[in-house]
Amino acid sequence: MTYADIIVDISHEKLDKSFQYLVPQQLEEQIQVGMVVQIPFGRGNHVRKGYVVGLSSKLKVDGSCIKSIVSIENDQETIESRLIALAGWMKEHYGSTMIQALKTVLPIQKKVKAQEKRWITLSISREEGEKLLEELKKTRFKARIRLLEALLGENGGRIEASLALKELGTTVSVLKYFTENKVVTVESDQIYRNAVYDAEKIPHLAPDTLSDPQKKAVEQILAEWQKPAPRPVLLHGVTGSGKTQVYMELIDQVIRQGRQAIVLIPEIALTYQTVRRFYGRFGDKVSVINSRLSQGERYDQFKRAKQGELQVMVGPRSALFTPFGNLGLIIIDEEHESSYKSENSPRYHARETAIYRAKMEGANVILGSATPSMEAYYRAGTGEYALVKLEARYEERPLPQVSIVDMREQLKKGNRSALSMELKGALGQCLAKGEQAMLFLNRRGYAGFVSCRSCGHVMKCPHCDVSLSEHNGRKLICHYCGYETAKPDRCPVCSSPYIGGFKAGTQQIQQVVEKEFPEARVLRMDYDTTRAKGSYEEILEAFSQHRADILIGTQMIVKGHDFPDVTLVGVIAADLSLNADDYRSGERTFQLLTQAVGRSGRGKKEGHALIQTYSPDHYSIQTASRQDYEEFYEEEMGYRILMDYPPSAHMMAVLGASEDEAVLEAAMHYLRLFVDKLHSGKALHVIGPAPAPVGKVKDIYRRVIYLKHENYDLLVRIKDRLEEYIEINSGFRKVNIQFDFL
Known part of the structure; x- marks a missing residue:
């Protein structure tokens, strides 16, 4: 006999477990993991939907x-069952419950009432209608006369019910009279909510003429696709090289084959321009998914995709799980972005998950970036990914001229403003020419690191090569190993008293700019100004239509946007990301600065960028100013190898959280002892337990253990053993443990 482990109704947390059912003999040859089945459930044996997550003879x-x-449910095998199988893979690789994985890949569970448009249609001949109208005109039933006249008029015998109600005064009794006498019929059409902002205003766009480098890139990618086992393709193109045009050409090829494409973008802010370009090229076969849509809008987009009415879905990480039945291509634009990594369990990465889904469905994957992640470029170097390059801007436009401003010198000259004298001068010239500028503040709000404003020295951990974070009580703490020291009153290098964190936010920068340039029209784009639905689109549309001269913002303004009139980009504080308490801080800084600089000079006018920093000689800033990715990669890779950080080794975090700090400390201590017992070899490097980057949130204490090893499968096996250990030990019941592969 065969038994199936089935999860029931994933919309309820209390059912976060599987139930065993007998597989009838007639279904034994058909049943597979991932299938959707109908099962009796509960005391009343009501038939419910279930998901097969395991099969056994025991x-x-x-x-x-x-x-x-x-x-x-045979009609759902081809789409939903594959997504369920994907959830099973995510559970095993990222450490979560099956129900958490299912909720991730099947996000729309509650059916939303469909929108409908009702029509009143004349069901008798025109001659019969005119005869009836003559008879009605002899009566006092004015509403009946108006409706029949409208149906016999220029409406072609059909009129929208809402229009008849508002303009003709049609009532229920009028419709009842006509329908009972079989004069008209009332029909309903289901209307899907359009998630594309101002779709009706987007003009149709003819395909762009590809440059010779773009044509070569397309040919190289298509050649890779013809191989028996095509690899994911890393498209490394400098900012402004026209990667999106390459994407659209490849999507066109996929659509011609009757298949669908998913385009992942890292920020909701990018949807405005990206979707307009794709919608202009492919029309209403394109839709979008993001967190700002209503539940009804999201439901409609997934339903349209499942029914084959869409061919291209654009959106952030969650769009990866669009239920396309014949998926042919997944594109991950700006693949280096950290937003592709989930912060909730399962802590999956869209890159690896996309590659696995594509493998399951016979689809291809393209990873695009001007600043590829270290992991992606490393794999391209080993041959795991195919590497295709676009080394020049579209139409051979020059890269912007970049200047580095040493803010230490500004302080010596008595300028304590957030804007350097050079940036003020450049802004004045830009405004005088009627051109546009963007000012990028590297991180919103207050930075946790502590540095000297006189010499630029940053307080770092002596053991982990990351900056120390400032905590209450003037304590500086390392979030990797727990090292702790007191915050100094003076810089240990130059004895300057100007020591502390950078406290200026976007609002303060806006005030400075408006005071310095009162005639300038200034827009601000950050978390506070983009909370409302449609706010991203409104701000970006206003800036693109030149209704503002200066756009000030955080990271969301420097990723993928294309404004041809922007000739100046100012980076207010490069050091905020450079000195974050993260081993990727150098990489993040290089990527952000390169992307920011790349927003300038994308039209026919030359661009200029200024980078303000207290660390002008740092390799991340120097290489970003030259847009030299290869030089940065070689330098950064040396540090990764030295410290056993990815991609030279694999790294797993064991994250613990509890309301009881003592219980949490004990639990993490025992996990560390168990890890040491499991693998005592020198190749496994274990750090911690240590405080998490934020050690306490809403009265929940958090701790972390880091494990590093060159063998990824070994870390997965350790995760599996830890899960078993946690399951059988009651001491972990008050502790939430999650696993994260970094």
Whole structure:
């Protein structure tokens, strides 16, 4: 006999477990993991939908109580079952419950009432209608006369019910009279909510003429696709090289084959321009998914995709799980972005998950970036990914001229403003020419690191090569190993008293700019100004239509936007990301600065960028100013190898959280001892337990253990053993443990 482990109704947390059912003999040859089935559930044996997550020949429950599967939902095997199988892979690789993984890949569970448009249609001949109208005109039923006249008029015998109600005064009794006498019929059409902002205003765009480098890139990618086992393709193109045009050409090829494409973008802010370009090229076969949509809008987009009415879905990480039945291509634009990594369990990475889904469905994957992640470029170097390059801007436009401003010198000259004298001068010239500027503040709000404003020295951990973070009580703490020291009153290098964190935010920068340039029209784009639905689109549309001269913002303004009139970009504080308490801080800084600089000079006018920093000689800033990725990669890779950080080794974090600090400390201590017992080899490097980057949130204490090893599968095996250990030990019941592969 065959038994199936089935999860029931993933919309309820209390059902976060599987139930065993008997597979009827007639279904044994058909049943597979991932299938959707109908099962009797509960005391009333109501038939419910379930998901098969395991098959076994061993009975786990009382045989007298086991129930049988009713049927298999064959119509959902090709799409939903593959997503369920993907959830199973995510559970195993990222450490979560199956129900958490299912909720991630099947996000729309609650059916939303469809929108409808009702039509009143004349069901008798025109001659019969005119005869009836003559008879009605002899009566006092004015509403009946108006409706029949409208149907016999220029409406072609059909009129929208809402229009008849508002303009003709049609009532229920009028419709009842006509329908009972079979004069008209009332029909309903389902209307899907359009998630594309101002779709009706987007003009149709003819395909762009590809440059010779773009044509070569397309040919190289298509050649890779013809191989028996095509690899993911890393498209490394400098800012402004026209990667999106390459994407659209490849999507066109996929659509011609009757297949669909998913385009992932890292920020909601990017949807405005990206979707307009794709919608202009492919029309209403394009839609978008993001967190700002209503539940009804999201439901409609997934339903349209499942029914084959869409061919291209654009959106952030969650769009990866669009239920396309014949998926042919997944594009991850700006693949280096950290937003592709989930912060909730399962802590999956869209890059690896996309590659696995593509492998399951016979699709291809393209990873695009001007500043590829270290992991992606490393894999391209080993041959795991195919590497295709675009080394020049579209139409051979020059890269912007970049200047580095040493803010230490500004302080010596008595300028304590957030804007350097050079940036003020450049802004004045830009405004005088009627051109546009963007001012990028590297991180919103207050930075946790502590540095000297006179010499630029940053307080770092002596053991982990990351900056120390400032905590209450003037303590500086390392979030990797727990090292702690007191915050100094003076710089240990130059004895300057100007020591502390950078406290200026976007609002303060806006005030400075408006005071310095009162005639300038200034827009601000950050978390506070983009909370409302449609706010991203409104701000970006206003700036693109030149209704503002200066756009001030955080990271969301420097990723992928294309404004041809922007000739100046100012980076207010490069050091905020450079000195974050993260081993990737150098990489993040290089990527952000390169992307920011790349927003300038994308039209026919030459661009200029200024980078303000207290660390002008740092390799991340120097290489970003030259847009030299290869030089940065070689320098950064040396540090990664030295410290056993990815991609030279794999790294897993064991994250613990509890309301009881003492219980949490004990639990993490025992996990560390168990890890040491599991693998005592020198190749495994274990750090911690240590405080998490934010050690306490809403009265929940948090700790972390880091494990580093060159073998990824070894870390997965350790994760599996830790999960078993946690499951059988009651001491972990008050502790939430999650796993994260970094």
